[in-house]
Amino acid sequence: MRKINAAVPTDRRAERTRTALREALKDLVTERGWDSIGIQDLCERANIGRSTFYLHYPNKDALLQGGLDDLQAELRRQAHSRLVKTSAHEKAALQFVYGLIAHAHEQRKLFRSLIGRRSGYVVQQRFREMVIRLIADELPVATEKISRDATVRWLAGALVELLSWWVEQKTPVSPEELTAIFKELSQSAR
Amino acid sequence: MRKINAAVPTDRRAERTRTALREALKDLVTERGWDSIGIQDLCERANIGRSTFYLHYPNKDALLQGGLDDLQAELRRQAHSRLVKTSAHEKAALQFVYGLIAHAHEQRKLFRSLIGRRSGYVVQQRFREMVIRLIADELPVATEKISRDATVRWLAGALVELLSWWVEQKTPVSPEELTAIFKELSQSAR
DNA sequence: CCAATTACAGACACATTGTTCAATTGTGTT
DNA sequence: AACACAATTGAACAATGTGTCTGTAATTGG
Numbered sequence: 001m002r003k004i005n006a007a008v009p010t011d012r013r014a015e016r017t018r019t020a021l022r023e024a025l026k027d028l029v030t031e032r033g034w035d036s037i038g039i040q041d042l043c044e045r046a047n048i049g050r051s052t053f054y055l056h057y058p059n060k061d062a063l064l065q066g067g068l069d070d071l072q073a074e075l076r077r078q079a080h081s082r083l084v085k086t087s088a089h090e091k092a093a094l095q096f097v098y099g100l101i102a103h104a105h106e107q108r109k110l111f112r113s114l115i116g117r118r119s120g121y122v123v124q125q126r127f128r129e130m131v132i133r134l135i136a137d138e139l140p141v142a143t144e145k146i147s148r149d150a151t152v153r154w155l156a157g158a159l160v161e162l163l164s165w166w167v168e169q170k171t172p173v174s175p176e177e178l179t180a181i182f183k184e185l186s187q188s189a190r
Numbered sequence: 191m192r193k194i195n196a197a198v199p200t201d202r203r204a205e206r207t208r209t210a211l212r213e214a215l216k217d218l219v220t221e222r223g224w225d226s227i228g229i230q231d232l233c234e235r236a237n238i239g240r241s242t243f244y245l246h247y248p249n250k251d252a253l254l255q256g257g258l259d260d261l262q263a264e265l266r267r268q269a270h271s272r273l274v275k276t277s278a279h280e281k282a283a284l285q286f287v288y289g290l291i292a293h294a295h296e297q298r299k300l301f302r303s304l305i306g307r308r309s310g311y312v313v314q315q316r317f318r319e320m321v322i323r324l325i326a327d328e329l330p331v332a333t334e335k336i337s338r339d340a341t342v343r344w345l346a347g348a349l350v351e352l353l354s355w356w357v358e359q360k361t362p363v364s365p366e367e368l369t370a371i372f373k374e375l376s377q378s379a380r
Numbered sequence: 381c382c383a384a385t386t387a388c389a390g391a392c393a394c395a396t397t398g399t400t401c402a403a404t405t406g407t408g409t410t
Numbered sequence: 411a412a413c414a415c416a417a418t419t420g421a422a423c424a425a426t427g428t429g430t431c432t433g434t435a436a437t438t439g440g
Binding site for chain 1: 307309310311312314315318336337339340341343344345346347348349350351352354355356363371372374375376377378379
């Protein structure tokens with residue numbers, strides 16, 4: 001394995017190379033999914049020599065990993081800023097759900113490649129973990145005998161799958177409707 | 191692509207070859223996950239010539255799909271036989287759920303590698319698709335305004351995620367309890 | 381301007397995939 | 411038991427992709 005400078009590049013060329021690679025990754029994942037993408041393809045799309053790739057990342061996963069941190073940070077930021085905007089007297093639990101759904105609505109294409117059928121495992125996994133954390137934060141403390149963890153996972157799985165169904169619909173229902181559907185279906189969890 | 195005889199083999203040799211391959215797949219997935227397994231490895235483990243593999247399956251995915259198809263068929267069979275036994279006024283849907291959970295219980299290690307953290311994308315995807323099919327078959331026809339597809343996906347996501355939580359627990363609740371939990375949580379879908 | 385860093389194309393060894401083929405072995409059938 | 415046929419085998423093959431290494435050219439920061 002070769003030594004990789006994983007830190008923030010000080011050189012403009014390195015900077016350009018990396019952003020080009022990340023853009024290429026985003027595009028290609030959106031178009032063709034994760035598995036079918038080769039390093040060849042990434043480099044061609046990014047207009048980068050293939051050997052240059054290995055100067056920055058040891059493999060495909062590392063590239064994804066790098067980009068994903070940023071993405072997740074942004075998702076959380078956006079979701080959070082939406083959350084604060086919702087009025088304080090709407091004290092219903094799982095307020096973030098509408099925010100998340102609305103966000104998925106605006107960035108439909110991105111979400112399709114994120115959680116849709118063709119995305120990669122790492123991405124889906126991360127996204128699910130994020131939703132699990134969000135739900136774990138907001139779910140009222142369990143009163144019944146059903147394990148809270150179980151409920152959280154159950155709810156998160158349902159939400160993610162519902163979302164991934166939704167973003168692939170051609171003429172989807174509105175974000176408000178979807179939120180209503182989800183809350184209606186999930187009322188047993190309250 | 192070569193022509194594959196996908197039908198039930200009439201020849202014992204073909205029968206043996208296929209079961210050997212499926213056993214090898216099960217073992218190897220349990221040991222090493224999905225991604226790192228090559229067709230080489232499968233054939234060595236199954237004691238099969240590499241070219242023989244391609245006489246039966248076009249690729250790794252197809253082998254997995256075949257195994258999952260069997261599982262699906264068996265779960266359906268179980269569910270059906272249960273259904274006849276249950277009294278006519280207990281028209282409970284989703285009979286297969288207990289079968290699936292019990293199966294996951296018996297083959298805990300396999301399921302951990304199948305749907306747990308270490309598995310690959312393809313496996314999870316295929317598994318989820320199977321659950322979606324099973325649910326789609328058994329879910330009562332929708333009466334409300336909520337789209338049936340949405341309900342199916344919602345339910346499938348919840349079940350799969352609950353399962354994947356369960357198989358990673360150290361001291362898990364019993365299969366019966368888990369089934370009860372699932373039905374309790376999902377009652378809004380009925 | 382200069383030294384250091386980065387990019388590049390090309391070539392290399394290596395692994396994996398999927399196909400083909402002739403020879404051999406096992407099977408179902410009569 | 412003998413037959414025709416289907417399955418298996420190992421070897422060889424092209425094609426593709428990966429990761430590494432080289433010498434050279436181009437950009438960069440100082």
